Amino acid sequence: MGKALNEKGQVYRNRNAWKVFSGIIKEMKPSKIFIITDENTHTHCLDYLFEKEKFKITPEIIIIPEGEIHKNISTCVKVWETLSEKGADRNSLIINLGGGVVTDLGGFVASTFKRGLPFINIPTSLLGMVDASVGGKNGVDLGPIKNQIGVINLPEMVLIDTEFLNTLPKEHITSGLAEMLKHGIIYSKEYWERVKNIDVCNKLEFEVLIWDSIEIKKEIVALDPSEKKLRKTLNYGHTLGHAIESYFLESPDKKILLHGEAVAAGIVLATFISMETYGFSKQSLRDISKTIFKYFPKQTFSKKDIEAIIKLLVFDKKNRNGQVLFVLMEDIGQHRTDCIVSNELIYSAFDYYKNF
Structure with a gap:
C-alpha cells in the first residue's frame, strides 16, 4: 500500500510493515525514541514490539492510564513534562503503541510538543486499526465531550499487525466491529x-475485511482530507453516538461504554431517522438493527437520559451556526450530509431503538 518511505500517513500491514518501520527509523536517525503505551498495551504488546524491532537506541517508555476517561489535557501535560524531563528534542521520535485512546492522545502530544515531533502509530485494537489509524486526526476530550481539542497531522507511518488482536478481550473486538459495520x-x-x-x-477472512475497511476509510479521507463534505460520512452514527458516549462517561450511575458500543446505538438511531427523513428502506433498517443487536447489548435510556443526550449534541464538531448537523442515508452507500433533525424525531428514534 505504501510507496516512498517518506510519504507520510501511509498504512502498512504485517510483515512488510515491520520492514518499513525499521527503514524509517534507520532513515530518521532519531536522537531519542519514546514509546507511549497504556497500562494494558505495556503488559500485553510491548514485548512483541521489541521482538519485532531490535532498536539501536533503547526507547524510553511512557505509560498513560488506560481508558477514555484519561484521554484529556491533564494526561497530555504529564506526557509533555516527561518528554521535557527526558530531554526530547525535535529530532526525537514518538511511537504510539495502543488503541484509539493512545494513538489519538499520543499523536496530539507529538504534534504539539516543541511545535511537532515525528510520530508512528501502531494501533493494537481493532478500533484503532480500522478507525483511528487513517486520516491523521489526533486529539483529546474536554471534560466528557469527545475530541474537542485536536489537530489533523499525519504520522510518519501506520503499522498494522493483526497479531496484536490476540491480546484483546472480546468486547474490544466487538467495539471495533461497529466502525466496520458503519463503513x-x-x-x-x-x-x-x-x-x-x-x-x-x-482469521483469514477477518484480516481481509479489516484491510478492506482500512482501504474504505483511506479512499474517503484521500478525496476529502479536511472534512468539507465526503469525509463527514465517516461520522455516520457518531452524532448521537458521541453524545451517548459522553453522557455515560459523566453519569456516575451508568456503566462507561466503549466507543463502538455507543456508536452502535448511534447507528440504529441514525438509520431510523434516515428512514423517516429520506425514505431509507424499512427492510434495510431492520437488517441493520438486527445485525447491531446481534453483536451489541441494548442500552436503556430513560426520558431524562435522552433529554441530557440531546443537550450534548450542541458540542458536535460538525455543527454550524448553532445548528446540529447529522449525516443520514438515502440507501446503503448513498449519503446526505449537513441534515437538520428535530428533537421530536430523535425521541421517536430512541423509541424505535427501545422497542425493536
Missing part, C-alpha cells in the same frame, strides 16, 4: 453484506 453502510451494499456476517474466528 459497510456508508460505502456499499457489497461490503455491508460481507461484514454483517463476519466470522472473527476465521
Whole structure:
C-alpha cells in the first residue's frame, strides 16, 4: 500500500510493515525514541514490539492510564513534562503503541510538543486499526465531550499487525466491529453484506475485511482530507453516538461504554431517522438493527437520559451556526450530509431503538 518511505500517513500491514518501520527509523536517525503505551498495551504488546524491532537506541517508555476517561489535557501535560524531563528534542521520535485512546492522545502530544515531533502509530485494537489509524486526526476530550481539542497531522507511518488482536478481550473486538459495520453502510451494499456476517474466528477472512475497511476509510479521507463534505460520512452514527458516549462517561450511575458500543446505538438511531427523513428502506433498517443487536447489548435510556443526550449534541464538531448537523442515508452507500433533525424525531428514534 505504501510507496516512498517518506510519504507520510501511509498504512502498512504485517510483515512488510515491520520492514518499513525499521527503514524509517534507520532513515530518521532519531536522537531519542519514546514509546507511549497504556497500562494494558505495556503488559500485553510491548514485548512483541521489541521482538519485532531490535532498536539501536533503547526507547524510553511512557505509560498513560488506560481508558477514555484519561484521554484529556491533564494526561497530555504529564506526557509533555516527561518528554521535557527526558530531554526530547525535535529530532526525537514518538511511537504510539495502543488503541484509539493512545494513538489519538499520543499523536496530539507529538504534534504539539516543541511545535511537532515525528510520530508512528501502531494501533493494537481493532478500533484503532480500522478507525483511528487513517486520516491523521489526533486529539483529546474536554471534560466528557469527545475530541474537542485536536489537530489533523499525519504520522510518519501506520503499522498494522493483526497479531496484536490476540491480546484483546472480546468486547474490544466487538467495539471495533461497529466502525466496520458503519463503513459497510456508508460505502456499499457489497461490503455491508460481507461484514454483517463476519466470522472473527476465521482469521483469514477477518484480516481481509479489516484491510478492506482500512482501504474504505483511506479512499474517503484521500478525496476529502479536511472534512468539507465526503469525509463527514465517516461520522455516520457518531452524532448521537458521541453524545451517548459522553453522557455515560459523566453519569456516575451508568456503566462507561466503549466507543463502538455507543456508536452502535448511534447507528440504529441514525438509520431510523434516515428512514423517516429520506425514505431509507424499512427492510434495510431492520437488517441493520438486527445485525447491531446481534453483536451489541441494548442500552436503556430513560426520558431524562435522552433529554441530557440531546443537550450534548450542541458540542458536535460538525455543527454550524448553532445548528446540529447529522449525516443520514438515502440507501446503503448513498449519503446526505449537513441534515437538520428535530428533537421530536430523535425521541421517536430512541423509541424505535427501545422497542425493536
